Amino acid sequence: MTQTLQATSRPKLPRGVRLKHDEVRGEWLLLAPERVIKTNGVAKAVLERCSGTLTLQDIIADLAQNFDAPEARIEADVRALLMALAEKRLLDF
Amino acid sequence: MKMTAPAPVGLLAELTHRCPLGCPYCSNPLALEGRDGELTTDEWKRVFSEAAALGVLQVHLSGGEPLSRRDLTEIVSHCASLGLYTNLITSGIGMNGKLAKALAYAGLDHVQLSIQDADAASADKIAGYAGAFAKKREVAALITAEGFPLTVNAVIHRANATRAGAMLDMAVALGARRVEIAHVQYYGWAVPNRGQLMPSRAAAEAAVAEVERKKHELAGTIVVDHVVPDYHARLPKACMSGWGRRTLNITPQGKALPCHAAETIEHLTFWNVRDKSLADIWFESPAFNAYRGTAWMNETCRTCERRDIDHGGCRCQALALAGDAAATDPVCHKSPHHARLAEILASDMETASAPYHYRRVPARSLA
Ligand code: SF4
Numbered sequence: 001m002t003q004t005l006q007a008t009s010r011p012k013l014p015r016g017v018r019l020k021h022d023e024v025r026g027e028w029l030l031l032a033p034e035r036v037i038k039t040n041g042v043a044k045a046v047l048e049r050c051s052g053t054l055t056l057q058d059i060i061a062d063l064a065q066n067f068d069a070p071e072a073r074i075e076a077d078v079r080a081l082l083m084a085l086a087e088k089r090l091l092d093f
Numbered sequence: 094m095k096m097t098a099p100a101p102v103g104l105l106a107e108l109t110h111r112c113p114l115g116c117p118y119c120s121n122p123l124a125l126e127g128r129d130g131e132l133t134t135d136e137w138k139r140v141f142s143e144a145a146a147l148g149v150l151q152v153h154l155s156g157g158e159p160l161s162r163r164d165l166t167e168i169v170s171h172c173a174s175l176g177l178y179t180n181l182i183t184s185g186i187g188m189n190g191k192l193a194k195a196l197a198y199a200g201l202d203h204v205q206l207s208i209q210d211a212d213a214a215s216a217d218k219i220a221g222y223a224g225a226f227a228k229k230r231e232v233a234a235l236i237t238a239e240g241f242p243l244t245v246n247a248v249i250h251r252a253n254a255t256r257a258g259a260m261l262d263m264a265v266a267l268g269a270r271r272v273e274i275a276h277v278q279y280y281g282w283a284v285p286n287r288g289q290l291m292p293s294r295a296a297a298e299a300a301v302a303e304v305e306r307k308k309h310e311l312a313g314t315i316v317v318d319h320v321v322p323d324y325h326a327r328l329p330k331a332c333m334s335g336w337g338r339r340t341l342n343i344t345p346q347g348k349a350l351p352c353h354a355a356e357t358i359e360h361l362t363f364w365n366v367r368d369k370s371l372a373d374i375w376f377e378s379p380a381f382n383a384y385r386g387t388a389w390m391n392e393t394c395r396t397c398e399r400r401d402i403d404h405g406g407c408r409c410q411a412l413a414l415a416g417d418a419a420a421t422d423p424v425c426h427k428s429p430h431h432a433r434l435a436e437i438l439a440s441d442m443e444t445a446s447a448p449y450h451y452r453r454v455p456a457r458s459l460a
């Protein structure tokens with residue numbers, strides 16, 4: 001089963017999963033094995049930070065500042081997104 | 094219909110029909126295209142450049158066995174330079190450590206490796222190739238050692254249906270993050286082998302249940318994409334997510350098809366990438382426009398609330414079983430030919446013991 005995401009986990013998009021700006025459609029997409037996932041601005045900002053160097057805590061703090069939003073709300077969104085991707089094996093931490 | 098189709102997102106490149114294996118369910122056409130006349134390296138590069146400009150995001154390098162092309166690395170590196178997501182669909186035969194490294198360096202994103210069974214002797218018999226099973230284990234190790242994400246592909250049919258769950262365990266053991274497990278679909282070589290491939294209804298249902306059970310058990314370890322058997326269903330699949338909506342196939346000699354079986358629809362003419370640009374083919378060719386939208390549908394589908402969900406099912410199956418490519422897919426319970434499926438099930442049980450017609454590439458021309 002999928003383990004739980006800790007504040008100190010360092011989420012990382014594994015090889016074969018990458019963000020790409022689609023010039024033809026003018027949007028950011030997450031490309032993965034046999035899948036193309038549309039990302040909105042927030043999701044893109046989260047995924048860009050999933051390089052394996054930042055901790056979940058760092059990512060939340062950084063986004064809260066960038067989007068000028070309370071950390072608690074950002075945290076809920078970030079966790080939901082990352083857990084959904086981890087379950088599909090599209091994110092490691 | 095002109096220019097109203099959305100841009101394609103995927104392109105499946107049948108780089109060659111050559112393949113060392115002889116799987117009796119191979120989806121390639123019975124009339125395999127020989128080596129002579131295959132698109133050249135430069136022609137493929139042009140196709141991929143046009144594809145990227147058109148909006149294609151992912152390319153599936155397939156065959157036959159794509160490793161039979163000596164220019165595979167060069168093709169991958171060209172695709173990577175265009176920002177295309179590259180997926181190699183391989184039997185593994187022909188892979189070695191040096192090639193795996195070269196493909197990684199070229200920028201290959203993902204590898205799909207087929208397995209035939211979880212039992213070695215049975216796997217080799219299905220593939221028609223002694224030693225295939227052992228070779229695939231080695232290849233999986235090479236692929237994961239190189240850091241590629243691995244998907245294992247498995248096809249369920251009569252000979253391996255009782256080991257559907259064991260094949261999932263095998264995919265985990267091979268280091269796959271994902272497994273595509275599909276009940277055999279009756280296109281290409283599976284048509285003459287239908288009597289040998291079709292499991293009994295009880296066996297198919299047991300395999301479906303086992304895969305579903307294990308899918309939950311293995312959640313978080315491996316993603317299981319499960320394609321359930323068509324002939325046992327009440328509603329058709331959204332074949333290709335709709336004709337000419339998301340993807341296209343290019344054959345080894347450059348014919349552009351809306352799906353791999355489209356050539357069975359004989360009244361359609363498929364344009365060739367040697368004569369036309371990919372954009373012309375996608376937007377303008379009569380074959381790609383033939384079954385877009387809903388205007389071509391019969392009354393049953395056109396007035397159905399699922400018409401934009403399954404797009405009336407599979408055109409090739411409609412042709413094969415109802416005699417009309419524009420008919421409702423006979424898998425649908427609303428099709429007047431739906432009963433035909435039960436008849437096929439019954440008749441196929443009787444030819445059960447015949448040997449496979451192995452898929453074979455035509456002898457190479459001496460020219
Ligand atoms: S299905 Fe089997 S025979 Fe057909 S291309 Fe794949 S490995 Fe080769």
Ligand code: SF4
Nearest residue numbers: 394397399400405425
């Ligand atoms: S009638 Fe046509 S559109 Fe409706 S479910 Fe059947 S195949 Fe799909």
